[in-house]
Amino acid sequence: MNNLKFSVVIPTYNRCNSLRVTLDALARQDFSCDLFEVVVVSDGSTDGTNDLLNILVSRGEYAYTLRPIFQENAGPARARNRGVEESHGSIIIFLDDDVEPSPGYLKSHAQHHARNADIAIIGPMAPDPTRRWSEPCWIGWEHAMLEKQYDNWQKGVWKGVGPNHFYTGNASVAKRHIQAVGGFDETFKRQEDVEMAERMARSEPPVSFAFDREAKGTHRPTRTFASWCAVPTAYGKLDAIRVRRGDVSLDLIQSNYQNRNRVTRAFTDLCVNMPGIKAPIEAVLVLLSQTSWHLRQAKVSLALLSIIYNIRYLLAFTQEFGEGKQVLYYLRGQRLSKIVPTEQK
Secondary structure, eight states, X not given: OTTXXXXXXXXXXXXXXXXXXXXXXXXXXXXXXXXXEEEEEEESOOSSHHHXXXXXHHTTOSSSEEEEXXXXXXXXXXXXXXXXXXXXXXXXXXXXXXXXXXXXXXXXXXXXXXXOTTEEEEOOEEEOGGGTTTSOHHHHHHHHHHHHHHHHXXXXXXXXXXXXXXXXXXXXXXXXXXXXXXXXXXXXXXXXXXXXXXXHHTSSSOOEEEXXXXXXXXXXXXXXXXXXXXXXXXXXXXXXXXXXXXXXXXHHHHHHHHTSOHHHHHXXXXXXXXXXXXXXXXXXXXXXXXXXXXXTOHHHHHHHHHHHHHHHHHHHHHXXXXXXXXXXXXXXXXXXXXXXXXXXX
């Protein structure tokens, strides 16, 4: 491990205050500052982030090497590619600008790469318990979904960690594996991390994936409801594209759909068949979810948000795929007709 050199790549856009928290935490690592550098790519920030980075470098604020890179706003995929391109380390550790790494964060990532050159490590992004009820319900939903995933891995309920779990808010992999597949696809505005991970898993040698709860980061996201809603819409469209390309099997989408509870499936089916009623249904669900959250009825609030998330995901998937109700029949397990992507007809 002493022979390795690590580059922590942090893309950032207008999160000056939270970025400072992240950088300060990297200075408190139980890890030699001689073994890592921090590459921050400011993706067109206008909130004072660039001035902060220049000041920190000029006065030598940290014992580790801090290297800021400035570019016009081009999105997270381009920012991460730029960070990888200009990094000096053989191992890239991706970290988001709203994540505060624990003192053992770098050491935990590094130990895995010392043992296995072809592994990608995913660390948890844990909620800040002091912000539990001050954060909006949709942020609480994000935390709950991630914690459920981590617990299922730990308990063995879910077998194995795969490329679809490679979230670059807290993850690491050898630089050569990223370069071998051509980096992040910059046409993807979301899911660019798992899309690249799918290619790394199919490369030679293939990259394997593992989860380490000790590589912990505390995640303090700030997101509007509209921004939260954009996530399942983008994921649905991108999954349809990935199915068409052959990266993901439609059977996997079907399995995920059938694992949802009956109420969620009923609402999503209704909105796919009658898209015009999505807006009023969603408005009612949002109101009920926020009310439940204020009353600290977390389970009710999060369940209602899950329905909204799945409605938006499935609508986007079916609309992008182009087969509408036929796809829905397939997801239900009713093989009424052969599903043929529009572009293949």
